[in-house]
């Protein structure tokens with residue numbers, strides 16, 4: 001046996017290594033609701049210990065897990081808790097974390113049914129559940145990807161395949177040189193990841209016909225260009241700043257009648273469909289050809305979990321397809337035909353566990369509550385002197401500013417350093433703004449009150465000093 005093999009067998013047979021990582025995980029979770037939301041400057045500075053030389057001889061597993069815990073844990077943000085409001089970052093429900101821990105140990109590859117029967121089974125089960133949760137056509141297929149950026153990329157690749165195929169052009173054979181033109185129609189506030197997917201699919205930004213938007217960033221239906229069957233229409237469920245939704249019902253009808261492909265970027269907002277009081281916003285999504293949604297934001301699965309949903313199975317699998325002599329096609333689901341990856345980790349396991357743990361009612365309550373907490377926070381801010389809420393609270397996003405750009409920046413930095421909560425910035429209608437995203441199952445009214453107090457304290461500090 002080689003020396004390295006001896007070391008590795010010793011570590012895998014001596015379960016104290018795994019006990020150690022589990023006990024650190026438990027300690028971490030036990031403190032999550034009380035600790036400062038953002039790491040201290042010292043914790044960030046201490047990360048320099050990782051600037052060490054590449055090990056020549058393998059390090060002891062215990063030692064490196066200890067090292068990671070000592071210096072890594074304090075430099076995390078407490079995203080799992082209830083007062084992290086930065087970007088649009090979800091928490092994770094306990095059963096999802098636990099399922100991911102178990103699945104990590106299984107170390108499955110979700111590429112083919114023959115490689116991992118359990119992953120293929122859960123992917124086909126969750127695919128059906130997704131259609132039920134979002135009230136979509138039974139024939140929609142799902143691919144389980146890293147996030148909405150990947151889901152947008154896969155969706156646009158499917159659209160590209162289908163639109164060109166309808167013009168008699170097989171993009172897989174002929175590529176894009178001399179291909180018929182594809183018209184891209186997008187709102188002026190389309191998310192950057194959608195624009196990236198436009199680039200990655202070889203369309204280029206200059207092929208976009210931009211559509212004017214209203215005060216919430218929603219596409220103005222009357223401003224849409226005349227659509228035809230060469231159009232790819234890009235809509236969004238959840239504007240990243242205002243949280244607002246495009247008018248799916250009307251735009252999808254126009255697009256369907258013209259033979260255009262409609263894609264919806266629903267990273268966090270698509271889950272409004274699962275809230276009995278918010279589902280009016282997503283009315284009409286079943287008429288879309290493809291949709292992209294995250295598990296790791298609103299649904300609160302652990303990170304690295306997105307879904308591409310496509311009504312046209314043939315288009316998605318033709319865009320993602322590859323084959324080799326050793327690949328055994330199966331009667332059952334082979335996940336790799338619906339994503340750009342061949343080998344993939346088993347993210348469906350924590351997605352399945354999260355959906356099971358919440359149930360239809362739990363998802364409804366959780367999503368509805370994010371909206372209620374956002375309303376509460378916005379009401380508190382609107383009633384306080386010195387803060388102006390700039391958006392209508394359609395979903396879970398709040399855009400707020402102080403009396404000048406400089407003051408808004410100073411107040412935001414003070415809040416970030418308070419440890420009470422964490423919020424990020426954005427530009428909105430040429431103003432510097434603080435953006436608040438309520439995206440955690442764990443956020444309580446007390447969290448909102450404490451965070452609001454951090455806003456007031458920060459403003460007092462920045463206006464009196």
Ligand SMILES: *Cc1c(COP(=O)(O)O)cnc(C)c1O
Nearest residue numbers: 088147148149191193240267294
């Ligand atoms: C977060 C987000 C994305 C990108 O999703 P990732 O999961 O981070 O890749 C796309 N669109 C919108 C509206 C988002 O909020």
